[in-house]
Amino acid sequence: MNKKFFLFFILITFFKVYLFAQSSNVLAIRKYIQANQHAVINEFVSFLSIPNIATDSVNIDRNAHFIMQAMQQRNIQQVQVLYPITTKALPALYGEILVPGATQTIVFYAHYDGQPVNPAQWATGLVPFQPKLFNASIEQNGMAIEFPATDKFFDPQWRIYARGSSDDKAGVMAILNAYDAIVKTGMKPTVNIKFFFEAEEEAGSEHLFEILQQHTALLQSDCWIICDGPIHQSGIKQVLFGARGDTHVNVTVYGSKRPLHSGHYSNWAPSPPMMLAKLLASMKDDKGKVTIKGFYDDVAPLSKAEMKALREAPSIDAQLKQELGFTEQELPGVLLADAVNIPSLNINEMQSGNVGKNASNVIPVKAEAVIDLRLVAGNDWSRQQQKVIAHIKAKGYYVTTAEPTTEERNKFPKIATVTLSGGYNAQKASMDLPIAQKIITAVQSTIPEKVVLMPTMGGSLPLYVFDKYLHAKAIVVPIANHDNNQHAENENIRLQNFWNGIETVAALMMMQ
Amino acid sequence: MNKKFFLFFILITFFKVYLFAQSSNVLAIRKYIQANQHAVINEFVSFLSIPNIATDSVNIDRNAHFIMQAMQQRNIQQVQVLYPITTKALPALYGEILVPGATQTIVFYAHYDGQPVNPAQWATGLVPFQPKLFNASIEQNGMAIEFPATDKFFDPQWRIYARGSSDDKAGVMAILNAYDAIVKTGMKPTVNIKFFFEAEEEAGSEHLFEILQQHTALLQSDCWIICDGPIHQSGIKQVLFGARGDTHVNVTVYGSKRPLHSGHYSNWAPSPPMMLAKLLASMKDDKGKVTIKGFYDDVAPLSKAEMKALREAPSIDAQLKQELGFTEQELPGVLLADAVNIPSLNINEMQSGNVGKNASNVIPVKAEAVIDLRLVAGNDWSRQQQKVIAHIKAKGYYVTTAEPTTEERNKFPKIATVTLSGGYNAQKASMDLPIAQKIITAVQSTIPEKVVLMPTMGGSLPLYVFDKYLHAKAIVVPIANHDNNQHAENENIRLQNFWNGIETVAALMMMQ
Helix, strand or coil: CCHHHHHHHHHHHHHHHHHHHHCCCHHHHHHHHHHCHHHHHHHHHHHHCCCCECCCHHHHHHHHHHHHHHHHHCCCEEEEEECCCCCCCCCEEEEEECCCCCCCEEEEEEECCECCCCHHHCCCCCECCECEEECCCHHHCCCEECCCCCCCCCCCCCEEECCCCCCCHHHHHHHHHHHHHHHHCCCCCCCEEEEEEECCHHHCCCCHHHHHHHCCCCCCCCEEEECCCECCCCCCCEEECEEEEEEEEEEEEECCCCCEEHHHHCCCCCCHHHHHHHHHHCCECCCCCECCCCCCCCCCCCCHHHHHHHHHCCCCHHHHHHHHCCCCCCCCCCCHHHHCCCCEEEEEEEEECCCHHHCCCEECCEEEEEEEEEECCCCCHHHHHHHHHHHHHHCCCEEECCCCCHHHHHHCCCEEEEEEEEEECCEECCCCCHHHHHHHHHHHCCCCCCCEEECCEEEECCCHHHHHHHCCCEEECCCECCCCCCCCCCCEEEHHHHHHHHHHHHHHHCCC | CCHHHHHHHHHHHHHHHHHHHHCCCHHHHHHHHHHCHHHHHHHHHHHHCCCCECCCHHHHHHHHHHHHHHHHHCCCEEEEEECCCCCCCCCEEEEEECCCCCCCEEEEEEECCECCCCHHHCCCCCECCECEEECCCHHHCCCEECCCCCCCCCCCCCEEECCCCCCCHHHHHHHHHHHHHHHHCCCCCCCEEEEEEECCHHHCCCCHHHHHHHCCCCCCCCEEEECCCECCCCCCCEEECEEEEEEEEEEEEECCCCCEEHHHHCCCCCCHHHHHHHHHHCCECCCCCECCCCCCCCCCCCCHHHHHHHHHCCCCHHHHHHHHCCCCCCCCCCCHHHHCCCCEEEEEEEEECCCHHHCCCEECCEEEEEEEEEECCCCCHHHHHHHHHHHHHHCCCEEECCCCCHHHHHHCCCEEEEEEEEEECCEECCCCCHHHHHHHHHHHCCCCCCCEEECCEEEECCCHHHHHHHCCCEEECCCECCCCCCCCCCCEEEHHHHHHHHHHHHHHHCCC
């Protein structure tokens, strides 16, 4: 592009941005948040400093108190803990704002627990619950920097590193600050707002359905908006109309009862790591397609609107592969947007023998793997597990649910212990629903680019519970940058995404 | 068998045992050791109480002092530490007994270091360097018992559990007590005896060749007898005329640079555990045969005497499979005795993703395996490694020796980092040598059953160094029970095997 044309292009772009901002209340929200950056970040950093692993109930309680206080400070009404029928569950938190004249009610959902952490795997200088400011991502050679003085601005490219920074304390903070900004700028919500913050999402949302069952009246709404997950990898905001289901199958295969000297017994004793390698390898062909019988059956076809949305999604595959450091995707020719609409089989972990300083020259006694099954609309999680078991049996394995007994060892040449986790199905809302259209319009009002619409997110959320227990729709509007290292070491949020997220939620609270 | 015939059979057996014992000096040795059981066991237990991991040089020194004192107490001459050219090595220990009129010199070798330990994997109540007495093996539901009072005997079925109890402090103690028993019973050796105790065998005998080079004159002999490893699984003593070689290949394969959420990216991001499973699975067919090109080339054919010995070896496969808890060997139809005469490929460890409490729902960034290659006569360890590398390349991998760079990641669809360990070749002595025949005769004089002769042991020992640096033969005469859990948790020695081992060594010291 020549220089004149480039300048013209820049001018047009600025004009479009100006127009879109004028056409909404976004500009007011943006100004307010910009002016209050330090207060917003301070509160966020304090929140991130409280450890939030679901197994650590003492700290989960500290998080709960922090959020309840933040709601009260914002004059949110009916602030309360929602307990389920059983009391083992960690507290879900509730608050509401009823707007005179509003005809619709929207629940804004986020979760405040985070994935388990292995501090040893975090980059040097990073501690999961000691938030640090970086001038860019670690992958882009970013460096830790001091928090700026109160008379200086935060560069929107900066990132905060901490567990939960993206997944999903950013969601909690965006919801609370969006409401705050609406009030402080003298505007008001157009819908009744219900706030719902869960504490067990990363632990499988085991009690969510009980909480919904127990509080059906309080939680009535026209739609749940789930503020969780990353925006589109193109950097453009997206709305997702569903989530994949998820379940796991744990497999252990056995050789000799006791570890054998690999010299005295190799070529003769069965090799569990080789057996497991062959078993796992048999589950996919060389083009990444799952070969388990019937694995792709049951899949509900996409609607016309969904297929159109997928065709219109920006292509990010080439850029993303470059960023992630590989050249070929697992299913050749299948774009990422399409890949998440197909059920998948992934290996979370695979293990045999001792590693590192305990490594020894033996034939290991067993080998184990955790297989993660992601499900799309139409799949049944339990049926999907059974297909994997049938495959293991078809490969000649006797399948049991416990350690093999001596009798079993003497009888069956190949033995696999298979244990099954719980799971849940995928859930989708129709893109054609009036409430869906309103949500799309609200998010669209905050950006000049076309909002990306996705039939489903790749990740899993138990969205089915909203339908099953409340007959409610659930639509996902995420906030975080796509490269946030969610579920892994070095989790982070890019500040621009956090600011944008607040604007998104504010627009949703003022949807027309 | 009817009762009369059974009694007759018992009588005949006793008569054979009586005859064979009469025909040798074994009975005198046996009586002496029986009468001195408590002193022998006390010394052994003190020895086993000193930790002996090669990386722990302080404790290795304590072991060395213990052995040197034990040699001096037995009036063994020329007791000294043999240092190699470099001084990083742990001390090998030397002593000698020159017998007037003896025309042959035999070096008795054992090693006093042990395999690394992971105490958490040992059975409840067992601590690797706190020797415990059991009334049977743990696998046979044996229980820990007190050491008997000095007026009571040790049951020969009892076992001592400790790291090094079999591999190979039993060897050190059998050698020293055999010489002691010969002297104390008024007999004398027929050969000059040299004692050689190594401290780095389990760490790869890295400096052994330097020690031999530095002390060629002192270490001249007609043969080295290696007292290490287990006797035949049938429970019958064996003589092994060689050992397999050994080397390792470490392979790591890569996917995305950063761990990815397995929901958002499954079906699209490459899966390192699946890649590794497919790569490892491609190395063997479904009948356990290695499919790597040329893997079985280079193997030197067995001699007639070796083939005869293999045909005559007692069949222990069925009993052993029952004991080890599996029904089918890796190479169908191939007996264990034959399996160790074939080069092998074994997976020592395989690892991808976090396990246990750190497990997470991600696509791991890499997967790694340690491949153990056992070699037979004719194989070259370095050439064998190169065959594995060629196979990995043939499977489409770009092979590097370091973590892949960004440039490599952007260029090659499949990347494997391959690092190679050192290694050594297999070594064999001919069964037809006169010294070999004398050794067989000596061992045969201690038992009524036919001694098992094996062209090679399955395990690896750097026997080539004796040939290369001293032009000496090396023949292996093991002591330990086969179910000693060598190289693993719960290592043990059965007392009967220890007593028998002392008799074996004494017979060798008095060979005709």
